Amino acid sequence: MRQHGNYWVWHDYIRRKHNFNGNKSITLTTHATYMDLGLLPTLLDRWQAPISLSIYACGSDFDKTIQSLSYLIYCLKQGDLMRRFLSVHLVIDSENIPENLKRFGISFITPPYTCARSAPFEKMRQDLTFWNKKKLTYPVNLLRNVARYNAETYYIMALDLQLVPPPNFVKKFLKFVQTYYILKSYISSPYTSVYCLPTFAHKPHAPLAQTKNQLIQVLKEYSITNPIYNHYELQNEWLSTQNSKDDLRIFSSSSKMNMCVGYISINELEPLYDERCDVESIYDRGANLKAKVLVGLNYTFLILDGAFIIRHSLDSWKSIDLVRMQHKTILKFWLTWYKFYNNFLSLEPEAKRDNLNV
Incomplete structure (x- = not known):
């Protein structure tokens, strides 16, 4: 677990069993709250390759996130696909640390789920989630980046979880x-x-x-x-x-x-x-x-x-x-990125820079 500005990031809270690196596969990088996790089974069925998922899990949403992941792993037929392909990273607002996390520390693990119960995401509304009620910012670009930090393949496909690619x-x-x-x-x-x-x-x-x-x-x-x-x-x-x-x-x-x-x-x-x-x-x-x-x-x-x-x-x-x-804000951010990357490329040796354009 590492601090990232005003957030704590638990990298690889769940680590996939199969290792994929280089050009052996493509990692789909995405983000969610626990309310979106009902979309995972369809995505897993169609993608069947590494997925790096960042989840925003503050306050009481943390427990519901863990319960939702347990439900998907232990109660659905896609549980095996989750174990093989899915890595999960938790992003937590530093001022809203979950009580369970304070109590258990980083030894906290995903417990088995009683499958006769409904999954938390099936019986909750987004406006009743902790982060929503507290009017917290959903750090979408931090979540996108955390998912990318943990991708180990040469190619990635960065998608919002609501987007579904074709099979195979x-x-x-x-x-x-x-x-x-x-x-x-x-x-x-x-x-x-x-x-x-x-x-x-x-x-x-x-x-x-x-x-x-x-x-x-x-x-x-x-x-x-x-x-x-x-x-x-x-x-x-x-x-x-x-x-x-x-x-x-x-x-x-x-x-x-x-x-x-x-x-x-x-x-x-x-x-x-x-x-x-x-x-x-x-x-x-x-x-x-x-x-x-x-x-x-x-x-x-x-x-x-x-x-x-x-x-x-x-x-x-x-x-x-x-x-x-x-x-104006968009334009200001764009100019900052544009200047940074152009200055960064100018530091590369000329021969190497030319190779990037062949």
């Missing part, structure tokens, strides 16, 4: 990227490129599509037409592109972050999130500081065909009233 994506992507690197085609700057998956809205009663053809059918049958990022024409062009085998390939390349809510990146090279920014949205371009930073650093955004993301539900941590950052 990890194996397909690793095969795809190896082929493209061997052929050295279309990816002129691999170290400053990210691989974007188009994101589509969802309705609660609609099934979760597993292939592109299924996605097209679901969108049509359930009249789901609201595009993420408002790129209606680009979204329709992507949907109309034929890909009967669902092979991964590059649909388009851009210097703008179009249709790029979720993406694969190189963990060690991509800038972290600005932790001063507590309400950064990955859906709203006007409030997406990270997107502005990547564009300012001349990143290339490669939109993939043959894979997609579904926004399974809305972000529960946004259910309380949050103050939107002013445009």
Whole structure:
């Protein structure tokens, strides 16, 4: 457990059994409160690769977080997937240390759960959670960064927990990227490129599509037409592109972050999130500081065909009233990041810096 500004971070409260590093897999990094943990089984079923999850667990929410994790591990069929793939990190406000943590210290472990009882996240409302009632800030970018700190693979995919990738994506992507690197085609700057998956809205009663053809059918049958990022024409062009085998390939390349809510990146090279920014949205371009930073650093955004993301539900941590950052604040943060990374790159030896652009 380590202190991080006004928070304590318990790294690897739960440590996955299987070790994954290098380019053997992709780590999905995400964040949540215990109220979001009901989304984990679906994510585990579809991802089946390492997941690094940061959970905000202050005051009495800490106990409910531990109970919810115990329920998922001991009572659901996905418990084995959790043991194999899931690492959990707890983030706690320093002024709201849980009583159990004070009493047990770091020897506190996840106890078995009586499965006849409902899980805490099934019988609670977000407005009744400890952090919500106390009007605490949800430190979204700290949580995102903590999840990334604990990723051990070369590639990561940073998503909010409400976003669901397609099944079998990890194996397909690793095969795809190896082929493209061997052929050295279309990816002129691999170290400053990210691989974007188009994101589509969802309705609660609609099934979760597993292939592109299924996605097209679901969108049509359930009249789901609201595009993420408002790129209606680009979204329709992507949907109309034929890909009967669902092979991964590059649909388009851009210097703008179009249709790029979720993406694969190189963990060690991509800038972290600005932790001063507590309400950064990955859906709203006007409030997406990270997107502005990547564009300012001349990143290339490669939109993939043959894979997609579904926004399974809305972000529960946004259910309380949050103050939107002013445009001037976003611009000020962006300028700080832009100057820092450009100065940082200028310190690299020229030969090494040139290698980053081949």
